[in-house]
Amino acid sequence: MAFYDGLFDALGLRTWCDAAESDGPMSMAQLLQQSSGQTAEQVAAAGTPLLETPFPSLDALAEACPAIIRTRDMTTGVEEAFLAVKDPLKVVLGPVTQPLSWALDGTMDLFEALPWFLLIPILLLITWYATRSIALVVFVGLAFAFMGFIDHYLYAVQTLSIIFVCTIISVVLGVPIGILMSRSNTVQRIAIPILDMLQTLPTFVYLIPLIFLFSVTESKLYGIAIILYAIVPVIRLTDLGIRLVDRDVIEAADAFGMTSRQKLLGVQIPLALPNIMAGVNQTIMMSLAMVVIASLVSAPGLGVLVLRGIRNLELGVGLVSGFCIVLLAILLDRVTKAALNRVNAAQTH
Amino acid sequence: MSEKEPKVRIRDLYKIFGPDPKTALQHVREGMGKAELLEKTNHVLGLRAIDVDVLPGEITVIMGLSGSGKSTLIRHFNRLIEPTAGQVLVDGEDVISYDEAALRQLRQAKMSMVFQKFALLPHRTVLQNAGMARRVRGEDESAANAAGQKWLDRVGLGGFEGKYPHQLSGGMQQRVGLARALASDSDIMLMDEAFSALDPLIRTDMQALLLELQKDLQKTIVFITHDLDEALKLADHLVILKDGSVVQQGEPQQILLNPNDPYIEDFVSDINRARVLRVRSVMRPMNGKTTGFSGVADVNDNLERLIELSGGDTAQAFRVQQDGKDVGVLEMRDLVRALVPAHPSGSDSVR
Numbered sequence: 001m002a003f004y005d006g007l008f009d010a011l012g013l014r015t016w017c018d019a020a021e022s023d024g025p026m027s028m029a030q031l032l033q034q035s036s037g038q039t040a041e042q043v044a045a046a047g048t049p050l051l052e053t054p055f056p057s058l059d060a061l062a063e064a065c066p067a068i069i070r071t072r073d074m075t076t077g078v079e080e081a082f083l084a085v086k087d088p089l090k091v092v093l094g095p096v097t098q099p100l101s102w103a104l105d106g107t108m109d110l111f112e113a114l115p116w117f118l119l120i121p122i123l124l125l126i127t128w129y130a131t132r133s134i135a136l137v138v139f140v141g142l143a144f145a146f147m148g149f150i151d152h153y154l155y156a157v158q159t160l161s162i163i164f165v166c167t168i169i170s171v172v173l174g175v176p177i178g179i180l181m182s183r184s185n186t187v188q189r190i191a192i193p194i195l196d197m198l199q200t201l202p203t204f205v206y207l208i209p210l211i212f213l214f215s216v217t218e219s220k221l222y223g224i225a226i227i228l229y230a231i232v233p234v235i236r237l238t239d240l241g242i243r244l245v246d247r248d249v250i251e252a253a254d255a256f257g258m259t260s261r262q263k264l265l266g267v268q269i270p271l272a273l274p275n276i277m278a279g280v281n282q283t284i285m286m287s288l289a290m291v292v293i294a295s296l297v298s299a300p301g302l303g304v305l306v307l308r309g310i311r312n313l314e315l316g317v318g319l320v321s322g323f324c325i326v327l328l329a330i331l332l333d334r335v336t337k338a339a340l341n342r343v344n345a346a347q348t349h
Numbered sequence: 350m351s352e353k354e355p356k357v358r359i360r361d362l363y364k365i366f367g368p369d370p371k372t373a374l375q376h377v378r379e380g381m382g383k384a385e386l387l388e389k390t391n392h393v394l395g396l397r398a399i400d401v402d403v404l405p406g407e408i409t410v411i412m413g414l415s416g417s418g419k420s421t422l423i424r425h426f427n428r429l430i431e432p433t434a435g436q437v438l439v440d441g442e443d444v445i446s447y448d449e450a451a452l453r454q455l456r457q458a459k460m461s462m463v464f465q466k467f468a469l470l471p472h473r474t475v476l477q478n479a480g481m482a483r484r485v486r487g488e489d490e491s492a493a494n495a496a497g498q499k500w501l502d503r504v505g506l507g508g509f510e511g512k513y514p515h516q517l518s519g520g521m522q523q524r525v526g527l528a529r530a531l532a533s534d535s536d537i538m539l540m541d542e543a544f545s546a547l548d549p550l551i552r553t554d555m556q557a558l559l560l561e562l563q564k565d566l567q568k569t570i571v572f573i574t575h576d577l578d579e580a581l582k583l584a585d586h587l588v589i590l591k592d593g594s595v596v597q598q599g600e601p602q603q604i605l606l607n608p609n610d611p612y613i614e615d616f617v618s619d620i621n622r623a624r625v626l627r628v629r630s631v632m633r634p635m636n637g638k639t640t641g642f643s644g645v646a647d648v649n650d651n652l653e654r655l656i657e658l659s660g661g662d663t664a665q666a667f668r669v670q671q672d673g674k675d676v677g678v679l680e681m682r683d684l685v686r687a688l689v690p691a692h693p694s695g696s697d698s699v700r
Contacts, residue, residue: 252468255427256482256533257456270472 003054004064017065086212093213100227101220103165108219108300111161116153120144131338139334143327152302152324159301159328162294163287166223170231170283175276177231178238179264188239199232203293211297222294229290233282241275242268274344281336288329302328354441355402356537356569357426362399362435364421364593367392370433383592395421396593399435404586405536406567410601412580413590419573422590423541426571427460428452439537457486461530465542467522469514475501475525476510482533500528504558520551524558531562540572544579556582577616581605581625589613602630606687618690623653631687632669632677642668648676652684 008017054060062068069077111119120141127133127140147156181188206225214221245268253263269276295303302321309318365373365386373392383394396418403409413419424430425437428444437444444455461482469478477484480497484490501507504524514522523543530538544552556579563570574580580587581601588598589612596610605626608614629648643665644658659665659681669677 246468248464248466248468249470251429252462252464254429255456255460255462255464255539256485256529257453257458258485259453262485267470270470273472 002060002063004056004061008065013065013067017067019067082209082212090213097214097220097224100165100169100223101218103169104162104219104223107165108158108161111157111164112154116148119157120148127335130342131335132342133338136334136338140331143331147324147327150320150324152305152321155300155302155305155321156324156328159288159291159303159325162222162226162291162299162301163284163332166226166230166287166291167280167284169223170227170234170287171280173227174231174234174279174283175238178235178276178279179242179269181235181239182242182268191235191239195232195235198228203229203290204296207294207297216298219299222291222297222299225294225297226287226290226299230283230286233286234276234279237275237279237282238272241272241279244275245271274340277336277340277343281333281340284332284336285329288325288332292325353404353406356405356440357401357403357571358436358438359399359401359403359422359425360436360438362396362422362425362437363433364395364418364425364430365392365433366395374433394593396425396432399595401588401595401598403537403569403571405569407585408563408570408572408583409586409588410572410574410580410584411588411590412574412577414575416592417590418593419575419590420541421593423539423571423573426537426539427456427462457482457533459535460537460539461533461535462539462541463523463526463530463543465545467514467519467526467546469522469525469529471514473513474510475506475512475514475517478514478525479510479528479532481529482535486533496532496534497528500532501525503531503562504528518551520547520555523547523555527555527559527562531566535568537569537571540570542573542575545574545576552579559583577620578625581620589616601625602627606630608690614690621653622688622690623656624651626652626687628652628655628667628669628679629671629677631683632679633683634677635675636678638666638678642666642678644668645670646679647671652688655679655681655684 008014058069058071058074062070114122123144124137124141127137131137144153144156147153177191181191203225206228210221210225214224249267249271250263253267258266291299291301292303292306295301295307302325305321306318306325308314309316309321363374363377365377367373367390369390370392373386373390373394376386376390377394377397381389383397386392386394399422401409401411401422411419411422421430425432426439426444428437428447432445435445439455439459444452447455470481473481476494476497478497479501480493480495483493483496488496498507498510501510501524504527506521506524506528509517509521514525517525523546526543530540544555547555559570560583572580572583574583584601586598587601587604589596589604591610591612597604597608597613602625604613605617605620605622608617627648628646628650631652632648643662644667646655646658646667646669648669648671655667658667663681663685665681667679667681668675669679
């Protein structure tokens with residue numbers, strides 16, 4: 001006798017339950033009982049004290065009524081359902097996402113192929129044009145010199161190339177989505193829960209379905225994981241930025257007969273630019289966070305070293321590569337913030 | 350004046366804010382008031398049965414306190430707000446029936462607007478802002494800049510072309526706003542509380558600038574203000590709004606002398622009548638009188654000047670001239686009577 005027998009008897013479902021009597025694998029509770037030498041009948045005979053009333057879970061109900069599936073069957077079902085949609089999904093997603101693999105591999109090849117005495121000056125030049133700050137250029141130079149000196153240069157460049165590609169794709173996809181959201185309340189209502197979900201899902205959970213969909217040898221696997229995670233702030237802040245544009249200025253644009261295209265390109269996007277840039281800054285930082293975790297699914301770069309540190313308990317390797325990641329994070333953050341400040345300074349009210 | 354075709358006619362215009370304005374409109378047409386409408390149907394009556402003619406080349410001032418619907422009304426001229434019912438005829442064409450392209454054409458070519466909060470593009474230079482209307486129309490950069498430069502010089506901002514709006518003071522920013530509107534070469538200029546955000550002294554400067562420009566340009570200007578002094582200074586035609594309805598409209602001097610509503614009497618009781626009223630509003634016909642004048646006055650002199658001329662002697666009379674010809678007589682006694690509100694003396698006067 002199981003606890004919920006009475007319930008099914010009272011509902012008159014007893015025959016339906018017993019018709020499906022199965023001899024499937026035992027639940028964990030049954031196994032435990034068996035090993036402790038008691039049978040179900042003995043337990044039932046002792047009666048269940050009120051305080052130990054089991055929660056009416058799938059397992060507890062299945063004990064009383066075999067027609068109800070057990071939790072393990074449920075997870076198996078989810079898995080089977082996912083595997084069933086996997087192949088058709090792969091037919092669609094495979095070709096669509098293939099360019100991502102090419103972009104990631106191509107950029108990484110390019111970054112790696114450039115000799116250090118070319119790449120570092122290029123990075124310094126970019127820093128200069130983005131920030132016009134000598135101090136930052138010196139900082140970037142020192143950081144790369146340090147990483148080169150301790151032989152982490154190649155890993156840092158790999159990480160940088162992944163961030164570079166993923167940020168560009170996030171911006172290219174995220175800004176238009178943000179614009180759509182700002183123009184339609186319906187789109188915004190639909191998009192916000194999705195963005196919330198992408199932002200709150202633990203990063204490991206992203207990886208699970210992706211591993212099944214794509215091969216671990218494909219770089220788009222980690223590319224998609226990073227982009228899904230990092231695209232959120234640029235979408236949100238584009239939407240917010242455009243919605244925050246001074247209504248008076250928009251009214252003036254209307255009063256002078258601007259088309260919605262002129263308004264978007266000439267007024268809304270330029271005025272939303274500080275917010276969009278703040279979103280890009282966040283996107284870069286989140287790509288960096290994710291690229292480390294994505295080393296679990298074969299993303300190259302500094303994350304691999306961190307992972308090695310954890311797996312092999314090589315404390316030094318883990319700490320030094322962790323420090324390099326922090327260095328990279330500070331550097332990316334400072335450079336994008338300085339660029340953002342220049343945009344802000346250009347349009348103070 | 351009256352033989353001119355109106356440039357813009359507003360006909361029986363209603364605006365009701367709320368989820369179901371059509372039903373609410375029925376109530377309003379049946380005579381429900383603003384407060385009752387709000388209480389019973391939760392709709393806000395914005396404008397009720399507005400009829401206004403805007404004559405070409407004149408400054409029409411729409412005056413009212415906040416909440417009177419004046420900003421709502423001016424936004425109907427270029428349809429920034431859609432009316433609930435009624436017509437807006439510009440050069441005889443009903444703007445309300447325009448499709449999007451025609452409306453855009455109207456806003457680009459026929460009507461420009463100056464805003465209370467300037468509404469300049471903060472990321473563009475003063476010159477680019479001034480030429481904005483031209484660039485929106487698709488003219489090339491050099492044409493836009495040339496027009497912008499011309500009007501910046503005209504409003505006294507030559508030399509500031511390369512600055513950004515935030516580097517200028519409020520008064521200068523509004524000059525840019527004015528140049529932007531003028532550079533579009535539109536016939537009609539809408540000015541929504543254009544000077545209200547400025548300091549009193551700068552406001553006076555801007556009013557003078559507007560009047561000076563208007564002397565040359567003869568634009569059709571619709572000017573919104575809550576300031577009666579400003580309204581009287583600028584208006585050729587004054588429309589007074591209260592709770593979304595027109596309470597009185599006409600020549601400002603006539604409204605001042607013959608207020609038809611306690612609301613307007615209140616309004617006009619505080620102003621310096623001697624400075625605002627002009628000789629033409631208080632004078633009498635000549636009636637063959639040729640002698641006994643203590644001096645000559647112009648029709649457009651204000652009464653303050655006459656008091657100064659007469660030295661305060663109420664027994665005197667002045668010959669009133671327009672363009673060197675005698676057109677009437679000003680008795681100082683009439684003048685003094687006109688200075689006291691609520692005892693209109695204009696009933697037998699000639700304009």
